[in-house]
Amino acid sequence: MNSLWHHRVSIITGSYGSGKTEVAINLSLAKRSFYGNEAIVSLIDVDIVNLYFRSRDKFEELAKRGIHVIAPAGDLRHADLPALPASISGSLHDTQQQVVLDVGGDPAGATVLGRYQADLPEGSYDMILVVNPYRPYTDNVDAMQRLISAIESKSRLRITALCNNSNLMGFTTPEDLLRGQDLLGELEVRTGLPTAFVSCVPAIAPAVSVMLPNVPVLQLGLYMLPPWATGNNYAGEV
Amino acid sequence: MVKVFDCPKSLTDMPTHYCPGCTHGIIHRLIAEVIDELGIADKAVGVAPVGCAVLAYNYFVCDMQEAAHGRAPAVATGIKRVVPEGVVFTYQGDGDLASIGCAEIVHAAARGELITTVFVNNGIYGMTGGQMAPTTLPGDKTSTSPYGRDTKKQGFPIRVSEMLATLDGPAYIARVSVHNVANIVKAKRAIKKAFEYQIAGKGFTLVEVLSTCPTNWGLTPKESLEKVQRDMMPYFPLGDYKDIEAGEKK
Amino acid sequence: MAKVTFNEERCKGCELCIHVCPVKIVIMQKKFNKRGFNPAGVSDMSKCIACAACARICPDVVISVDK
Amino acid sequence: MKQRVLMKGNEAIAEAAIRAGCRFFFGYPITPQNELPEYMSRRLPEVGGTFVQAESEVSAINMVYGAAGAGARVMTSSSSPGISLKQEGISYMAGAQLPAVIVNIVRGGPGLGSIQPGQGDYFQSVKGGGHGDYRLVVLAPANLQEAVDLVTEAFDIADLYRNPVLILGDGLLGQMMEPVEFRQSTPRELPAKDWATTGLCNHNGQKNVINSLVLHAIDLEAHNIHLQEKYALIKVAEQKAELLHCDDAELVVVAYGSTARIVKTAIAQLRDQGHRVGLLRPISLWPFPEDAFAKVMPVAKDFLCVEMSAGQMVEDVKLVVNGARPVHFYGRMGGIVPTPNEIATQVLQIMGVK
Structure with missing residues (x-):
């Protein structure tokens, strides 16, 4: 097995704007590269x-x-x-397939999972909560805990691990990820959920690995860039 | 000597523009009397419609807004949400409320918006020249139903009070008439109750008032009052359609 | 002693007051007001019972009543 | 830690409005601006505000009319087809001189169009989509920080001139994410809202009427002259534009909103290749930034207007340039966003570079 996942089916959920889609795409690529x-x-x-x-x-780019x-x-x-x-x-039923589900944000987006509850018996999937504490409504541990309850209630599935994004x-x-991990550490204590991995762009991945030696790093190639962006480390203009 | 009857303070001195015998003037006065009696002139905000009563903002001694055609309940919603301690009312005719503003009144009622609507139903478009209204009676001739309203082609009149009374948001819905003195007294009681319910926060309130249009009906003012009793009241029965304090009628 | 007062300049001559007066003392006057209407008035004030029916049906708040 | 928050455009606009003192929001769902009312419905109760999901855009804008008339800072938002429905209310608000902020997250049109970004609502925004002679102040941010800053300022502009202000975004701006910082706008001295209909007890018994009906032609003309004088003041005081590399630019690209950001990427490439290309980015679409054009005219030989439309702002560019220079146009429609390379190719063609 691999430290980023335990099961064939990885469900990527979280509050919206937390970066789920980038995580889901890159986790798919990691699975592809792992299984050949x-x-x-x-x-x-x-x-x-x-x-x-x-x-x-x-679609086309990923198909290639x-x-x-x-x-x-x-x-x-x-x-x-x-x-x-x-x-x-x-x-979901094809045991030959590796599956990553890119779920919509918030409990509203997770509701659709409830429809597949029968296809997803407990213990058959990883359900990863992507957390970005720089987003409104997930900037503290209480809020994160509320989000977990709400997503679990709407999806009728259990969250199994956290992703520090x-x-x-x-x-x-790298300090931003470190600060985020402090919050996730508190969340781990309260919920018993482990942090499955941190995710960040390749440029800062080595520094993040040094600061957070016990957590695997998922390097993010960025796919969801705006049309004016060039390069992988698009900063925007402020 | 004691005053038995005088002009209410909440009406301005300006003579109204309404045609001789038009009962809009009576209904304006009843609202003003109620505002006086409840002592709410300094916190009332009225919303005038588009229709014959478009200039209603000139006649009340309180803050007023003039709304686009049919939108008075939406405008009143905006006002009431900003000034919850205010007493907000709309004054609307049948074209304004039951035709172009049908969505606005239904949803304001459904939200239980804490406003009072005085709905003046005379079954015709007075302002624009006597066209067919959503409440024009079957068979009545208007400038757009010159052969008489044919329900097969032009549908049926809408009974607004009955329709809105099916909703849960309204606290009080009544249909009254001003075709004689006894009914004028009853109409005022209904309008007062509606304002009182609003002030008590009970819910949306609406009083539908059967009214006249001597000019476009082509009848004398007296004949117009008779038409209200003879033709309109059988189709639009008077009474309380909803009163959350008294249970529902029928 | 009942008394009705007509603000004749406001009157539009619609005649509704005439029809509701129980003692039939409200009449249309022959003269015209400034706006060109025949205003309503009272023929015999001594018969007035101050019921205010005329005032209540008047669409133009022409009438005030004292007793 | 940084004071920045990572936000989606629609959320950032909503939060900026709340921080500007907006406590009332009336809206109706339409893609791609739904996060804005959703955020408001969640956030406004936290600050003692009021969110109402209206039964239609028509109703929503009229609730805004009522609330603005009662003196509140109030906002509504929608996307193209919904903004069309609001035009009646917008005209009434302009006529009754009511301040409010309206957000249009533009999508492809005409008709139901698509949910992809577009800039086809320029005419509707700056030429008046409703009836009568009126103007909206129209502000077009190109990034989320600017959106936040402009929304903050928009409430002040609206209150200062008693006029609705339109924030013209597009689907990209509404849906994209960027870090933003919430900061105060430069304070302006704002007049008291002594005209608001809050009940006589709140303004010394003087009756206030909010109205746009003026029956007498002489009076209505006087009212219109007053409006036009107000617009003339706004035209002088509220022009906003960004000039980038225009000091030596032989070709000036004119673009607003998201398109301008793509143009910037194209210009960076072209500058690397030694081409003297600049960007004039109107931020206020009305008033149109004529002063900025005066600055670039001495050097500029050509103008190229780029839009996600068939060519709407280009007409205003031509009016300003007034035949003194050639004005070229490049546009994409239907939700297609032009790429930096496409734009660079257009520039090189005009400059005669093979």
């Missing part, structure tokens, strides 16, 4: 909350890299309709 070229890795976009910057937008993106097809790909593809259940996009420093 023969492995079928499906990235299921069940984000019916968000509109732009969804993993389905990178061996990731099978499951999302509404044709015109529906560009719609704000909650039209779920029929193949989702199949992928502390970031201010291109302005992120």
Whole structure:
């Protein structure tokens, strides 16, 4: 096994804007690279909350890299309709497939998982809560705990681990992840949930590894960039 | 000597623009009397409609806003949310409330918005020249139903009070008339109750007042009052349709 | 001693007051007010019972009543 | 730690409004601006404010009318088709001189169009989408920090001139995320709202009426002249634009909002190659930043207007340039966002570079 996941099915959830989609895409690529070229890795976009910057937008690019993106097809790909593809259940049951579910943000986005509860018996999946304490409504441990309860209640699934995705996009420093880990440490104590990994761009990954030696690092290649961005470490302008 | 009856203080001195015999003037006066009796002139905010009563903002001695056609309940919602201690009322005709503003009144009522609507129903568009209203009676001739309202082609009148009374938001809904003195007294009681319910925070309140349009009906003022009793009241029965303190009618 | 006072300049001559007066003392005057209406008035004030019916039906707050 | 928060455009605009003292929001859901009312519905009760989901955009803007008339700082937001529905109320507010902030997160049109970003609502925004002679102050941010700052300022501008202010964003701006910092705007001296309808007891018994009906032609003309005089003041005082590399620019690209950011990337590439290209980015679309054009005219030989539309702002550019220089246009529509390379290619063609 791998330290980033324990099960075939990884569900990526969290508050919206926490960076779930980047984490889901990069986790899919990590699975692909871990299991090799023969492995079928499906990235299921069940984000019916968000509109732009969804993993389905990178359909072709990810297909070239061996990731099978499951999302509404044709015109529906560009719609704000909650039209779920029929193949989702199949992928969840196909023991040959590695699956990553990119879930919409907040309890609202997690609600759709409740519909697949029968396909996801407890112990058959990792459900990772992506946390960015630089977002409103997840900037303290109480709020994070409330989010966990709300997502679990709506999705009717259990969160199994945490992902520290502390970031201010291109302005992120390793210290930001360290500060985030302090909060997650408190959350670990309160909930008993482990931090599965921290995620950050490659530029700061070595420094993060030094500061947080006990937590695996998922390096994020950035896919959800705005059209004016160039390069992997886009900072924006402020 | 003691005053038995005098002009209410909440009406301005300005003579109204309404045609001779039009009962808008009576309804204005009843509202002003209620405002006087409840002592709320300094915290009342009225919303005038588009229709014959478009200039109503000239006639009340209280703050007023003039709304776009049909939107008075939305405007009143905005006002009431900002000034919750205020007493907010809309004054709307049947075209304004039951046609173009149907959504606004239904949803203000459904939200239980703490406002009072005085709905003046005379079954015709007075302002624009006597066109068919959503409350025009079957068979009545108007400038857009020249052959008489044919329910097969032009549908049926809307009974607003009955419709809104099915909602949970309203606290008080009544239909009254001003076609004679006894009913004028009752109409005032209903309007007063509506304002009192608003002030007590009970919910949305609406008083539908059957009214006249001698000019566009082509009747004398006296004949117009008779038409209200003879033709309108059978189709639009008077009474309390909802009173959360007294249970519901029918 | 009952008394009705007509603010004749406000009157639009709609005649509604005439029809509701129980003692039939309200009449239309022959003269015109400044706005060109025949204002209503009272023929025999001694018969007035100060019921205020005329005032209540008047759409133009023309009438005040004392007793 | 930094004072910055990572926010989505729609959320950042909402939070900025709350920090500017907005306590009332009336809206109706439409993609791609839903996070704005959603955020407001969650956040306003925390600060003692009021959120109402109206039954329609028509109703929402009229609730704004009522609330603004009662003296509150109030906001509504929508996206293109919804803004069309609000035009009736916007015209009434301009006529009754009511201050409020309206946000349009523009999507592709016409009609139902798509949910992808667009800039096809420029005409509607700056030329008056509703009836009558009126102007909105229209501010078009290009990044989230600017969106936050402009929303803060928009409430002051609205109150100062008693006029609605429109924040013109697009789907990209609403949906993208960036770190932002909430800061105060430069304080302005604002007049008291002694005209508000809050009940006579709140303003010394003087009756206040909020109204846009003026029946007498002489009076209505006088009212319109007053409005036009107000707009003339705004035109002098409230122009905003960004000039980038314009000191020596032979070709000046004119673009606003998200498009301007893509242009910046293109200009960075072109500058690296030694081409004298600059950007004039109107921030206030009305008043149109004519003063900024006066600054670049001495050096500029050509103008290129880039928009996510068939060419709307380009008409204002042509009016300002008034035939003195050629004005070129490049636009994409239907939710297609131009790439930096496309824009660079256009620039090189105009400059005659093979």
